[in-house]
Amino acid sequence: MSRANGMLEVSNLTVSFERPEQPDAGAFRVVEDLSFGVAAGEFVSILGPSGCGKTTLLRVIVRLAPAEHGTIKIDDSEKYAPGRDVCLVFQSYGLFPWRTVRENVEFGLKMQGVAARERRATGQEFIDLVGLSGFEQHYPHQISGGMQQRVGLARALACRPKLLLMDEPFAAVDAQTRERLQTELLRIVAQTASTVVFVTHSIQEAVYLGTRVLVMGARPGRIAADLPVPLGSERWRRDVRLERRFEDHVLEARQALRAVSP
Amino acid sequence: MTPLERLRGPKRHLARWAPQTAIWTGLLVLWEIWGRGQSPFFFTYPTAIGRALLRLASSGELGQAILDSLQVLLLGYGLGVAAGVPLGLLAGRFAYLRRLLSPLMMAFYVTPRLALIPLIIIWVGIGFWAKVTVVWLVCFFAIFFNVLHGMSSLSRSYLEVAQAYGANEAQILREVTLPGILPFIATGLRLGLGLALIGMVVSEFLIGLNGLGGIIVYYSVRLRVADVFAAVTVIVVIGTALMTGARALEQRAAHWQLSARAFR
Amino acid sequence: MTEATEANGLAPLPAVRPRRKRSGGPGALTGLSVLAIYALLIAAWDVFGRDVNPYFSSYPSAIVRAAGELARSGELATALLGSLGVLGQGLLYTLAAGLPVGFAIGRYQFLDRTFGPLVTILFVAPREVFVPLLVLWFGLSDASRVIFVFLSAVFPLIYNVADGVRSVNQSHAEIAQAYGANEWQTIQEVTFPSILPFIGVGAKQAIARGLTGLVAAEFFIGVSGLGGLLQKASALYRLDRAFVVILVLVAVGFILARAGDLMEARLGRWRISERAY
Ligand SMILES: Nc1ncnc2c1ncn2[C@@H]1O[C@H](COP(=O)(O)OP(=O)(O)OP(=O)(O)O)[C@@H](O)[C@H]1O
Ligand SMILES: [Mg+2]
Numbered sequence: 001m002s003r004a005n006g007m008l009e010v011s012n013l014t015v016s017f018e019r020p021e022q023p024d025a026g027a028f029r030v031v032e033d034l035s036f037g038v039a040a041g042e043f044v045s046i047l048g049p050s051g052c053g054k055t056t057l058l059r060v061i062v063r064l065a066p067a068e069h070g071t072i073k074i075d076d077s078e079k080y081a082p083g084r085d086v087c088l089v090f091q092s093y094g095l096f097p098w099r100t101v102r103e104n105v106e107f108g109l110k111m112q113g114v115a116a117r118e119r120r121a122t123g124q125e126f127i128d129l130v131g132l133s134g135f136e137q138h139y140p141h142q143i144s145g146g147m148q149q150r151v152g153l154a155r156a157l158a159c160r161p162k163l164l165l166m167d168e169p170f171a172a173v174d175a176q177t178r179e180r181l182q183t184e185l186l187r188i189v190a191q192t193a194s195t196v197v198f199v200t201h202s203i204q205e206a207v208y209l210g211t212r213v214l215v216m217g218a219r220p221g222r223i224a225a226d227l228p229v230p231l232g233s234e235r236w237r238r239d240v241r242l243e244r245r246f247e248d249h250v251l252e253a254r255q256a257l258r259a260v261s262p
Numbered sequence: 263m264t265p266l267e268r269l270r271g272p273k274r275h276l277a278r279w280a281p282q283t284a285i286w287t288g289l290l291v292l293w294e295i296w297g298r299g300q301s302p303f304f305f306t307y308p309t310a311i312g313r314a315l316l317r318l319a320s321s322g323e324l325g326q327a328i329l330d331s332l333q334v335l336l337l338g339y340g341l342g343v344a345a346g347v348p349l350g351l352l353a354g355r356f357a358y359l360r361r362l363l364s365p366l367m368m369a370f371y372v373t374p375r376l377a378l379i380p381l382i383i384i385w386v387g388i389g390f391w392a393k394v395t396v397v398w399l400v401c402f403f404a405i406f407f408n409v410l411h412g413m414s415s416l417s418r419s420y421l422e423v424a425q426a427y428g429a430n431e432a433q434i435l436r437e438v439t440l441p442g443i444l445p446f447i448a449t450g451l452r453l454g455l456g457l458a459l460i461g462m463v464v465s466e467f468l469i470g471l472n473g474l475g476g477i478i479v480y481y482s483v484r485l486r487v488a489d490v491f492a493a494v495t496v497i498v499v500i501g502t503a504l505m506t507g508a509r510a511l512e513q514r515a516a517h518w519q520l521s522a523r524a525f526r
Numbered sequence: 527m528t529e530a531t532e533a534n535g536l537a538p539l540p541a542v543r544p545r546r547k548r549s550g551g552p553g554a555l556t557g558l559s560v561l562a563i564y565a566l567l568i569a570a571w572d573v574f575g576r577d578v579n580p581y582f583s584s585y586p587s588a589i590v591r592a593a594g595e596l597a598r599s600g601e602l603a604t605a606l607l608g609s610l611g612v613l614g615q616g617l618l619y620t621l622a623a624g625l626p627v628g629f630a631i632g633r634y635q636f637l638d639r640t641f642g643p644l645v646t647i648l649f650v651a652p653r654e655v656f657v658p659l660l661v662l663w664f665g666l667s668d669a670s671r672v673i674f675v676f677l678s679a680v681f682p683l684i685y686n687v688a689d690g691v692r693s694v695n696q697s698h699a700e701i702a703q704a705y706g707a708n709e710w711q712t713i714q715e716v717t718f719p720s721i722l723p724f725i726g727v728g729a730k731q732a733i734a735r736g737l738t739g740l741v742a743a744e745f746f747i748g749v750s751g752l753g754g755l756l757q758k759a760s761a762l763y764r765l766d767r768a769f770v771v772i773l774v775l776v777a778v779g780f781i782l783a784r785a786g787d788l789m790e791a792r793l794g795r796w797r798i799s800e801r802a803y
Contacts, residue, residue, distance in 0.1 A: 062426045083428030094423040098441045098518045108427040110437065139518050159427070282640050304662070361560055372779035374738040377753070377772055379745070380760035384582060460652040467657070467746060475655070482658035490662075494655045501651040 006076070007195045008038040008061075008163050013070035015053065015060055030056050032220030034070070038163070043189060043196045045206035047253060048216030049261045054199045055091075057221070058165045062088045075162050083108050087156035089166040093148045095140040102127065102136040104151050108159040126154040129188055146177035153185070157192060164189075166198045170205070182209060186235060203257065207231075207249045208241055215253065217260035225256035303485040314492040323477070324496065331462055331473035334390070338397025339458040346402045346454065347447060350409025351439070360410075371407065375400050376461075379468060393465035400461035401454035408453065412446025413439070445516035452508035459501045474500075584765040589773075592766035601755060606774065609751035612668055613740045616675025620732050624680045625725070628687025638688065645688075649681040653739070657746045666748035671740070674747065678739025682731035690724025691717070726793030730786035737782055741775070752778075
């Protein structure tokens with residue numbers, strides 16, 4: 001399934017967890033023999049039933065959890081650096097409550113040892129990009145959930161990663177904010193020419209955002225369907241959600257998801 | 263609008279506290295009247311305490327005692343902080359160290375540390391350093407355990423975010439662990455200071471009678487109650503002032519914490 | 527930060543058992559190997575401790591012998607009972623005074639504004655400064671010691687109970703009233719259950735502070751109880767006996783701490799943990 005010019009290439013990935021409560025039952029295989037590729041500039045949405053291993057997959061890619069088998073390559077290298085080559089946007093935002101918006105956005109750059117001046121400039125650029133100018137000195141608890149996730153997004157983008165991973169980033173915000181954030185994400189991704197892997201539970205969201213939708217099956221998790229969504233790359237300028245073919249793609253994705261759901 | 267709401271600024275402040283001021287003035291006056299009727303070897307009253315304070319202050323006795331006490335307090339407390347914070351960080355970071363020390367930690371946790379004073383006197387001798395050791399001992403554990411508590415309450419997800427952004431161990435310590443547990447460190451510093459004050463007084467009672475605690479014992483065995491109360495007042499004032507300062511620092515350290523409420 | 531942080535001036539003791547990890551590695555230190563390490567240390571101490579000047583140190587088998595002596599002569603039992611008696615009385619008065627005073631201060635803002643600052647001052651300032659005055663007024667008696675234990679223990683209880691009453695969720699009281707509860711029923715069904723966890727926290731702190739107060743009282747107010755026995759032993763450079771008393775204090779402290787934890791857990795059962803994400 002991997003393609004030429006692969007930005008991300010996951011091959012035969014297997015991930016297991018130990019079960020401490022029943023050590024004799026053997027390891028619990030969450031993901032088995034999973035392979036897929038993402039080309040540069042693609043926006044890949046991942047759908048799948050709860051517990052099928054979507055979060056686990058992203059965590060393994062940024063090396064927060066070990067893989068049992070298989071390889072992961074980013075830009076053709078297995079020796080990619082999390083925080084530099086690939087950044088994860090967390091579902092619960094993962095902001096540090098003791099850092100201001102600015103300090104949170106600059107976090108990844110600071111970890112890379114970027115000098116304070118350059119950090120400031122880059123940080124400001126991405127704060128402006130996500131529309132948080134004027135809130136630089138606020139602490140996370142002083143801003144809304146939608147704004148917190150913009151901070152999380154700016155923090156990841158500021159590292160200028162080759163690949164951006166997002167784990168249900170808009171799950172905790174209200175419906176209106178969510179729609180606005182989706183459109184904004186498309187604009188930002190287009191402006192920064194990012195490659196994105198986006199996990200979500202919303203079929204509409206997956207189809208609206210993705211140039212491709214991957215559907216994952218459960219127990220063990222693997223790719224069950226790979227649906228291209230040719231809605232055009234400028235889809236944030238006109239609202240494709242009002243078009244008939246959008247509904248067709250949603251229907252197609254819904255059927256694929258239905259097929260893997262227990 | 264109530265009459266109170268119509269007042270502004272300092273006037274309003276005065277009016278708000280008027281009943282309290284009246285009650286406390288009344289109580290002091292009652293104490294004065296009643297206390298004058300008692301034997302001065304057994305009881306005392308506010309103006310006598312005031313006179314005793316003036317006498318102690320002008321003779322230089324009080325100033326010297328405050329200096330002696332603060333020296334013991336600050337040295338013991340400083341050493342307590344210098345040992346408690348890094349050891350707490352180490353024990354919090356390494357599970358096997360925690361495990362290894364757990365029986366000792368448990369014993370020191372449940373037992374009053376004051377019980378070790380007689381051994382300290384034997385080991386360190388009677389003198390300045392014995393007092394410093396007592397102060398150190400009582401405040402060290404408060405700081406150590408609060409740092410440890412902070413480490414165990416720090417959410418794992420912060421560490422994971424830092425790891426996902428490529429942070430190394432030193433960066434995690436500087437950017438995540440230390441700022442994340444700062445409120446707990448500050449609480450430990452405040453509680454440690456309170457205990458250090460106790461250690462100071464207790465060690466001055468038991469070891470070489472000097473400092474403010476020494477004044478209390480000296481005058482109490484000579485039945486000069488007013489002088490005892492004067493020294494008690496000074497300790498209470500110094501203690502409350504230090505603790506109020508520590509409290510303010512603690513609140514600043516926890517400014518980003520939404521639920522930073524332990525006691526006023 | 528939780529109120530528990532204030533308990534005996536220390537933080538809650540973190541769970542010692544580490545999360546289970548993949549086997550191997552230093553994280554896998556088991557309880558058994560810790561036990562073995564300590565047994566080894568104690569054995570080494572027993573062997574090498576004999577050569578150290580006995581005025582400065584002791585060693586395990588001497589301590590065991592001293593424990594036997596103290597137990598046979600009845601000194602230990604007398605001291606222990608004396609100490610527990612003083613502590614028990616002090617804590618009883620603490621409960622009897624701390625609950626109503628805390629309730630009153632929490633319930634009536636006027637009282638809080640008038641006496642709250644005094645409670646705070648007595649909570650933070652070293653209470654030990656009052657020991658010589660107690661001796662002056664009540665002599666070297668159990669009464670002095672009980673009063674000192676009371677003074678050590680009562681302020682955390684007052685403080686926590688007042689805090690609990692203040693933080694009773696007003697909307698819960700209103701819900702009760704909306705369901706037709708009268709004043710007394712509201713207190714019974716809402717106020718009291720709401721402040722139970724605070725009573726638990728306060729009682730736990732009171733026990734811990736009371737124990738520290740007991741030891742201080744027995745050092746300063748005549749020579750009696752376990753603290754007195756400890757002081758007598760160390761004055762005679764009998765370090766073996768001193769260690770015995772310290773170990774007994776550790777045991778007493780352990781049992782009281784367990785009791786405090788149980789009380790806190792039981793009274794605070796309905797409290798959900800408020801840990802961040
Ligand atoms: N650290 C862990 N230890 C043991 N099991 C785990 C661990 N992390 C995840 N699992 C298990 O792995 C499976 C997949 O979890 P994961 O969080 O990846 O699912 P998900 O697809 O992200 O689900 P959701 O859509 O609900 O977020 C679940 O059954 C979960 O219980
Ligand atoms: Mg998930």
